Amino acid sequence: MALAQTEGIAQLLRAADPALYVEIVKFETRGDQDQTSKLLRHGGKGGAFVAEIREAMRGGELQAAMHSLKDVPGNEETPGLIIAATLPRDPANDALVLRPGLSLDAFRASKGKGFKIGTNAVRRAAYLRRLFPEATVIHFRGAADTRVAKLDRGDKQRLPDGGEVGPADALVMARSGLERIGMASRIVHDFSAREMLPAVGQGIVAVECVEKDWVTRGRLAKIEDASSRLCAEAEREVLWVLNGHCNSPIAGHATLANNEMTLTAAVLDEAGDRFIEVSRTGAVDRPRELGRAVGLDLLDKGAAEIIARTRPQEDSLLS
Numbered sequence: 380m381a382l383a384q385t386e387g388i389a390q391l392l393r394a395a396d397p398a399l400y401v402e403i404v405k406f407e408t409r410g411d412q413d414q415t416s417k418l419l420r421h422g423g424k425g426g427a428f429v430a431e432i433r434e435a436m437r438g439g440e441l442q443a444a445m446h447s448l449k450d451v452p453g454n455e456e457t458p459g460l461i462i463a464a465t466l467p468r469d470p471a472n473d474a475l476v477l478r479p480g481l482s483l484d485a486f487r488a489s490k491g492k493g494f495k496i497g498t499n500a501v502r503r504a505a506y507l508r509r510l511f512p513e514a515t516v517i518h519f520r521g522a523a524d525t526r527v528a529k530l531d532r533g534d535k536q537r538l539p540d541g542g543e544v545g546p547a548d549a550l551v552m553a554r555s556g557l558e559r560i561g562m563a564s565r566i567v568h569d570f571s572a573r574e575m576l577p578a579v580g581q582g583i584v585a586v587e588c589v590e591k592d593w594v595t596r597g598r599l600a601k602i603e604d605a606s607s608r609l610c611a612e613a614e615r616e617v618l619w620v621l622n623g624h625c626n627s628p629i630a631g632h633a634t635l636a637n638n639e640m641t642l643t644a645a646v647l648d649e650a651g652d653r654f655i656e657v658s659r660t661g662a663v664d665r666p667r668e669l670g671r672a673v674g675l676d677l678l679d680k681g682a683a684e685i686i687a688r689t690r691p692q693e694d695s696l697l698s
């Protein structure tokens with residue numbers, strides 16, 4: 380998935396400047412291969428590996444780095460670096476994939492009863508518990524293609540305590556991720572924002588560079604998508620207001636229409652019992668203001684209480 384996203388950036392850069400030489404440098408993505416808590420302790424998904432890439436940029440070995448915006452923490456300082464481009468947003472929604480042989484009709488008829496649904500994100504797990512209280516939600520690790528392969532093989536998931544669970548009957552993943560690995564044809568249902576609000580930044584690829592590298596910034600400015608930047612700023616402001624220390628599932632999604640922005644954000648508890656959602660519409664050119672207002676609305680409505688009650692998670696908090 381990371382490679383597909385990076386190739387997308389390279390194509391845009393080459394289209395903007397045909398004379399530009401673009402080389403993709405692959406880092407051994409321990410984050411993708413081995414998503415154990417060992418890595419997550421360094422500060423989020425693949426934290427150790429992101430630090431290596433940033434080091435290489437600061438050292439001048441690389442000019443730019445690709446991130447899924449969703450995986451960039453909302454409260455992290457990255458001195459000297461800047462997100463110089465946000466690419467046009469891919470679909471932000473989550474999607475349902477079924478084990479071959481299972482039908483959506485059967486799933487619908489059962490309302491999830493008897494189904495084991497795998498997902499890698501606390502936000503998706505919380506929404507699934509709300510949507511399908513009778514289904515069993517199981518934590519499904521691994522890179523996107525690994526997760527689909529595990530589903531198809533009927534692999535069991537090993538639990539931290541040594542036990543096993545599964546096999547899974549279904550998976551919930553980002554549509555954009557499935558598209559990037561060429562597996563969109565496996566999607567049987569796209570969740571609407573009403574059913575399952577996406578994670579902040581989901582579907583947006585961000586390009587980071589050294590703040591003072593004006594040559595690179597100039598090149599990246601040419602591939603910047605203004606709408607996706609506006610949405611990203613509004614959504615990420617919500618994270619900022621909720622202060623990142625939040626271990627509860629948070630969702631946030633902005634859309635633009637008629638020169639206005641509508642921002643919806645939610646805080647859930649893991650069990651899916653408690654759920655606060657807020658939506659506001661505002662001026663398109665003041666995304667942070669809107670994000671701030673929505674974040675404060677969430678706090679007013681009791682988000683802080685949900686957040687305080689959620690036990691710390693080692694795993695991805697925001698996805």
Ligand SMILES: NCc1[nH]cc(CCC(=O)O)c1CC(=O)O
Nearest residue numbers: 447449552553555556581582698
């Ligand atoms: N956490 C991993 C991750 N980071 C970004 C995406 C793809 C979605 C995107 O473009 O934001 C995924 C896969 C997933 O969540 O299923």
